[in-house]
Amino acid sequence: MKNNKLKKGIRDIKDIKLSSSEKLNLFTNFESYVKNHPVLDAPKVNIWSSFFVHYKYSYAISALLLCIFVSASVTYAAESALPGDILYPIKIYITEPVKAATKVTQKAKAKYEEERVMIRLDEVQELVKKGKFEDTIRAQVEKEVEKSVNTINNMEIKKIRNKDRNENASSTDDFRKKLDSHFQNIRKADVELKLDIPKEHDNKDQVEKFERKIKVQIGGFINEDTEARDTIDNKNNKDNNAKDNNRGRGLYR
Amino acid sequence: MKQQDKITKEFTDLYNSQTDALFRYCFFRMSDREQAKDIIQEAFMRVWDMLRKDVEVNNLRALLFKVTSNLVIDWYRKKKAISLDSMMETNEGDQGLQISDESFEQIEIQSEGKILLTKIQKLDSTYQQVVYLRFVEDLSPKEIASIVNLSVNVVSVRINRGIEILKKKYEK
Numbered sequence: 001m002k003n004n005k006l007k008k009g010i011r012d013i014k015d016i017k018l019s020s021s022e023k024l025n026l027f028t029n030f031e032s033y034v035k036n037h038p039v040l041d042a043p044k045v046n047i048w049s050s051f052f053v054h055y056k057y058s059y060a061i062s063a064l065l066l067c068i069f070v071s072a073s074v075t076y077a078a079e080s081a082l083p084g085d086i087l088y089p090i091k092i093y094i095t096e097p098v099k100a101a102t103k104v105t106q107k108a109k110a111k112y113e114e115e116r117v118m119i120r121l122d123e124v125q126e127l128v129k130k131g132k133f134e135d136t137i138r139a140q141v142e143k144e145v146e147k148s149v150n151t152i153n154n155m156e157i158k159k160i161r162n163k164d165r166n167e168n169a170s171s172t173d174d175f176r177k178k179l180d181s182h183f184q185n186i187r188k189a190d191v192e193l194k195l196d197i198p199k200e201h202d203n204k205d206q207v208e209k210f211e212r213k214i215k216v217q218i219g220g221f222i223n224e225d226t227e228a229r230d231t232i233d234n235k236n237n238k239d240n241n242a243k244d245n246n247r248g249r250g251l252y253r
Numbered sequence: 254m255k256q257q258d259k260i261t262k263e264f265t266d267l268y269n270s271q272t273d274a275l276f277r278y279c280f281f282r283m284s285d286r287e288q289a290k291d292i293i294q295e296a297f298m299r300v301w302d303m304l305r306k307d308v309e310v311n312n313l314r315a316l317l318f319k320v321t322s323n324l325v326i327d328w329y330r331k332k333k334a335i336s337l338d339s340m341m342e343t344n345e346g347d348q349g350l351q352i353s354d355e356s357f358e359q360i361e362i363q364s365e366g367k368i369l370l371t372k373i374q375k376l377d378s379t380y381q382q383v384v385y386l387r388f389v390e391d392l393s394p395k396e397i398a399s400i401v402n403l404s405v406n407v408v409s410v411r412i413n414r415g416i417e418i419l420k421k422k423y424e425k
Contacts, residue, residue, distance in 0.1 A: 005365055005368075005423060006369065006419075006420075006423060008363075008365040008366075009365040009366050009368060009369030009370075010366075010369065010388065010389050011365075011366070012362055012363035012364070012365050012366025012367070012369070013277065013362070013366045013369060013370060013389050014273075014277075014389065015361075015362070015363065015366070016273075016276075016277050016280075016360050016361070016362055016366070017273040017276070017277075018272060018273060018276050018290070022290065023272060026272070026290065026293070026294055026297075027268065029294060030264075030268065030294070030297055030298070030301070033298050033301065034261065034264070034301060037301065037302065037305060038257060038305065039256055039257040039260050039261075039304075039305040039307075040305055040306055040307070
């Protein structure tokens with residue numbers, strides 16, 4: 001009963017309305033107002049402001065694109081960095097490892113590590129030219145070369161080399177030739193520098209020390225390779241009861 | 254032209270569906286029929302201005318009531334020179350219903366409607382508007398919250414308490 005009264009009360013209130021004439025009068029006023037105040041043309045927004053206004057994740061995407069752009073710029077700048085430069089760590093700890101990760105086969109990986117060694121030597125050459133090949137930098141480069149050499153050794157390169165001796169022999173020979181060529185250039189740069197500047201400002205025998213150290217590192221790697229080849233030869237000779245054609249024919253003895 | 258047509262249609266639909274509800278809302282807060290008509294005319298024009306300028310509007314009905322409520326407050330300020338501070342102190346900006354015997358002379362209303370309005374007006378001023386909008390005009394708590402500038406939770410609590418008190422008044 002009481003609920004009915006409430007409902008009735010609500011209905012009665014809702015029956016309170018403007019009269020038809022009042023509504024018409026109001027509507028006429030609105031029509032006139034609308035005619036005098038038409039819809040404005042859509043503002044010409046450029047695609048970027050529209051993107052930011054309407055797209056929920058626009059700021060996140062923009063931030064991501066900015067990060068990618070900045071990263072790409074820094075990576076590009078790091079390519080030419082030398083030991084001692086601010087961007088050099090990006091080159092050796094980020095850019096080069098990423099490139100190494102893209103090499104699929106063990107052979108390709110090994111080849112890339114050899115390239116990294118050559119890159120280190122090119123960097124040394126540049127530093128020598130500038131007279132900046134100091135003790136600490138030399139130690140840093142030697143460490144990086146050692147890493148590359150160890151990486152090659154740790155891979156199953158021996159297994160691969162043993163499978164195709166002829167190919168391995170020629171690739172090792174190429175590597176040696178490239179090394180020699182790089183060291184030649186470094187020595188040349190060192191000599192030229194010594195001619196230009198006083199002795200106390202030159203590279204202070206850093207080049208000689210460096211070459212000795214690197215050749216020991218690389219030599220060790222090449223010698224191991226030779227030993228592995230000898231072992232396989234011996235095995236093959238035993239199996240086939242054939243003459244040993246390659247014993248004693250190491251490349252770097 | 255299509256945009257104009259779309260917005261005009263939207264506006265026309267709004268006018269047709271909400272004019273009476275808006276008039277009632279205005280009238281019960283002002284007790285002045287002519288002033289109520291002026292207020293709703295102004296409210297519709299302001300909403301039209303927003304629509305034509307492509308202002309994004311989530312709920313047109315709530316916006317219309319909100320604009321109307323603000324215009325009613327402005328009217329009171331001019332008429333009675335009530336300071337903003339005192340308004341904020343008493344009702345957090347709310348103005349309760351203003352219904353008197355003179356009000357009923359300006360409208361045609363059946364007896365039960367009159368009784369209900371009288372009982373709503375006897376509620377605490379914090380309940381009057383929210384109960385009226387919810388109970389009579391069927392606005393949602395979310396819409397009411399945007400009109401009276403309170404949170405949805407507060408509005409819901411006030412609606413429930415107000416309706417409870419109203420029902421008790423009917424039981425007496």
